[in-house]
């Protein structure tokens with residue numbers, strides 16, 4: 001028997017020799033036979049030749065090695081005799097096909113090896129006629145294909161795993177080639193597109209998506225190919241429901257295909273829930289804004305309605321208290337004072353409620369500025385001093401030097417907070433107690449401390465103190481919302497308010513304000529307090545348009561304090577235009593809410609008359625919202641007075657605008 005393996009050069013040489021032999025001689029020479037034998041034995045695959053009688057005529061070395069049989073025990077014996085157990089029906093059919101019908105065949109078999117691993121064999125059946133006797137033969141070449149079979153299976157398994165992975169991904173995936181032909185879609189996306197995945201692959205995206213949907217994606221794909229981040233939100237019909245799916249779609253440049261063409265991947269994430277939550281949030285916000293607008297309208301209305309009767313109470317009260325012609329008895333004086341105190345308290349409450357409502361809906365505009373602290377504190381202390389004397393409570397003032405600083409604040413609002421704290425410190429003090437005001441200036445912030453010597457607060461009371469309408473107990477009469485409003489105001493000014501308290505010793509309320517660099521700023525323009533003497537000899541015509549008769553009566557009585565004023569009144573704005581044309585007034589006082597036309601329209605019509613173009617007009621209204629006032633000043637009113645009217649403020653404004661006329 002020849003060697004099992006020969007060098008490659010020798011094998012090639014042998015092949016050429018055999019080709020020559022076939023051409024030259026019908027009968028093999030002994031040397032040629034030897035060559036054939038050597039070649040056959042050098043083949044690593046199992047080779048056998050079976051005659052038409054199914055008897056082995058040739059087996060090579062590899063065959064003997066694999067079967068463990070000796071050649072002399074095999075040649076001349078039949079297939080069933082030699083390998084009785086290994087002739088499966090398939091092998092028998094392949095062999096008889098080859099021998100009886102001269103049909104070549106290929107058969108792949110799998111065997112279980114002793115260790116349990118599998119072995120794959122591939123046998124080719126080649127028919128031929130033996131040249132000497134013309135016997136039909138079959139040449140069987142059996143090759144071990146276990147390695148390639150297991151490699152193919154491994155590839156298949158890996159591929160199936162990857163597909164399972166992609167299909168399990170809770171998103172939508174597609175891969176396309178440069179011509180926008182699908183090379184892959186996962187099941188989830190296929191369901192959305194309404195076709196089985198295998199039918200989508202190979203199709204053009206424009207055919208699957210429709211031209212329009214395809215075209216809007218194109219710029220995103222171009223961006224991805226340029227290496228830029230590429231994302232878009234898209235809507236697709238929800239295959240599981242009736243609505244739409246909101247997808248966040250990412251486009252990513254893919255790995256080049258085998259032929260070098262570009263590709264891209266598309267990943268979609270379902271953001272329907274997020275979208276719904278967003279929409280719910282927007283709806284809730286709109287609802288809240290609607291509610292706020294309704295609240296705002298209600299507050300504006302309520303303010304107007306409450307101020308109108310307050311105008312009569314406070315207005316006539318002020319007139320009675322200071323009537324030079326009919327002075328009151330001391331008792332009467334006290335009664336009127338009580339009416340005025342009660343009325344003003346009520347007005348404060350109304351204003352506080354409105355401020356609180358505005359501040360809670362974020363509509364309270366703050367006029368923040370760096371201002372000197374000292375004038376503000378001193379003004380508040382001066383205003384509160386009478387209350388302290390009446391109690392009596394001692395007011396211990398701060399070191400004037402400690403007040404020499406500036407703070408960032410809205411001066412009006414700071415005064416409002418300070419007055420609230422000071423009046424509380426007096427009201428909730430013991431008789432002959434102290435109210436101590438201290439100022440602790442710092443680089444970042446300035447602290448104002450207002451201490452009383454009252455009963456102090458329990459921790460529980462301290463907690464509820466700054467909450468609107470919390471009652472602190474029957475022993476404490478409270479304004480109900482003063483401290484709640486103070487806290488909101490301080491927050492809006494970027495400051496803080498708080499309280500330290502000890503039972504039976506007293507409480508200290510503190511305000512922290514943002515410090516501002518000291519500066520020689522211009523002092524705020526003070527009201528011109530000097531009384532303006534009117535020319536008493538000249539009659540000044542004042543026309544008041546007001547539909548409420550009580551308000552008109554009050555105005556008439558108030559203006560009677562000004563000598564030289566000739567008061568005229570009408571409830572009808574249309575009649576007012578006639579009156580103004582007939583006898584030109586020197587000053588117009590206009591209510592805003594009027595029958596027929598409102599105060600704005602009345603002013604506009606009066607202004608169209610050249611003779612009336614420059615007559616000053618003052619708005620007198622129960623509308624006290626900053627927006628009302630702003631609108632009136634822009635419409636050309638010279639001033640805006642809110643009801644309830646303050647007697648001295650009214651007289652001052654009327655005098656100012658009549659001066660020189």
Ligand code: MN
Nearest residue numbers: 547591593594
């Ligand atoms: Mn009115």
